[in-house]
Amino acid sequence: MSTMRAVQVVGYHQDLQMTEVPKPEPTGPFDVVVRIGGAGVCRTDLHILEGQWAEKSQVQLPYTIGHENAGWVEAVGSAVTHVAEGDKVIMHPLVTCGLCRACRSGDDVHCETSQFPGIDTHGGYAEYLRTTARSVVRIDDSLEPSDVAALADAGLTAYHAAAKAARRLTPRDRCVVIGAGGLGHIGIQVLKALSPAELIVVDRNPDALKLALTIGADHGVVAEGRQVEEVLDLTGGHGAEVVVDFVGENGSTAEGLAMTRQAGDYHVVGYGENIDVPTIDLISSEKNIIGNLVGSYNDLCDLMALAARGDVTLHTQKYALDDFQSAIDDLDAGRVRGRAILTPEGI
The missing domain is CATH 3.40.50.720 (NAD(P)-binding Rossmann-like Domain)
Known part of the structure; x- marks a missing residue:
């Protein structure tokens, strides 16, 4: 089994830790594994470390945080047809069922059985992340994952x-x-x-x-x-x-x-x-x-159309994945202009 680097919450009120964990593989027919090009560092990540989300998310520690993610498709399940290996994608922050009333209405943010990578399951402060076909949006070739990652949540909100x-x-x-x-x-x-x-x-x-x-x-x-x-x-x-x-x-x-x-x-x-x-x-x-909560999948598609034509650009500060602590410290101290982005493949 191959492994990957991942930055994990090992305890509340403790520093994050770099660990080696199994690399995710597609297990369901609609699974998509993405090689992370950029993971946004958000104030919510600081709140997670303070334990503010512990009761709400009921997440089991240790787990990988990071909920603003973009990259390249690494592998897909047998039923995935709209993206293929190598495609550039940004991920809607939620993994949704597609079958409940909210999802059927295009209001997938209020899905009755959603998962939220980086909040209540493994997220993107890592080399790879498993999500589903319903959550990936192909992005224009002119855009780089590390430049748009924070549009997945901050931009979408x-x-x-x-x-x-x-x-x-x-x-x-x-x-x-x-x-x-x-x-x-x-x-x-x-x-x-x-x-x-x-x-x-x-x-x-x-x-x-x-x-x-x-x-x-x-x-x-x-x-x-x-x-x-x-x-x-x-x-x-x-x-x-x-x-x-x-x-x-x-x-x-x-x-x-x-x-x-x-x-x-x-x-x-x-x-x-x-x-x-x-x-x-x-x-x-x-x-x-x-x-106002985060936006829907359709909102993210619309936002990426604006980004592709240059109407929305994100101001970013980039950090290598190994420098995760510097990114967290800079955000906490108010030293980040725009959004901090972790880049597993270097800057």
């Missing part, structure tokens, strides 16, 4: 929220994006590609706003205490028809709702705090508070 927001936006509307970091910088590009609305971006970091203005934002507002007033000034005192909050903590939810126009939509994407709003205010203003 941003796309899902931005596409939902764009469905109601017209040329007369304004859309506020709170947070222009790893998710926000993708959301801005998606909104620019899908929506004719005016884009206002709010962030604490002036450098993040500079980037936002080069990738499609019409206005940048530095969050240093007066951001609600500044957004109201930019929207004629009414607020924006849509606010997309990629932060979701440190007071952004109250500010986001204050920036939302009457009968407007407030989308929550980032998380960390509770939303506290009197029901009378919700009723009298008729605002909608909308939760």
Whole structure:
């Protein structure tokens, strides 16, 4: 039996460890084994190490993390027809059944029997990963797996929220994006590609706003205490028809709702705090508070079409698989611009 390198959680509140484990093989007819070209390092991975997901995922330790994965098809089961060995693919983060009501509706994110590699089963901080035919999306030859890996989750989450927001936006509307970091910088590009609305971006970091203005934002507002007033000034005192909050903590939810126009939509994407709003205010203003999870398989296909035509590009910082600890430390310390990517085959 051949083996591979894999980075595993061996205990909560402990460092990850590089181990040798059996290389996965296709066992079911729809299995696809992918040789990893890039695995995104996400803040959720830090939360996993802190034990925040232990109760929710019920995962057995040790296991391999990594839920933003792309690479090349290594082997396929007997029933797989739409991808072949050597194809470049990105993986939808969930392995889904295809048979439940949610899957049949194209809403595979809410599959009744899904698995989530990197969260509740083995993920992509490794040389190979087993997934299924339902989860792999072929990517354009012009794209490299290590450049697009983080679009599998961070990008897909941003796309899902931005596409939902764009469905109601017209040329007369304004859309506020709170947070222009790893998710926000993708959301801005998606909104620019899908929506004719005016884009206002709010962030604490002036450098993040500079980037936002080069990738499609019409206005940048530095969050240093007066951001609600500044957004109201930019929207004629009414607020924006849509606010997309990629932060979701440190007071952004109250500010986001204050920036939302009457009968407007407030989308929550980032998380960390509770939303506290009197029901009378919700009723009298008729605002909608909308939760956003990761996107569907179809959302990922749409996002990869935008990536292939250059409308969405990911800013990345790459690390060899052996340097996994540096990537984790840099992310934790806020030293990563864009998204950190592990590359098993070197950079």
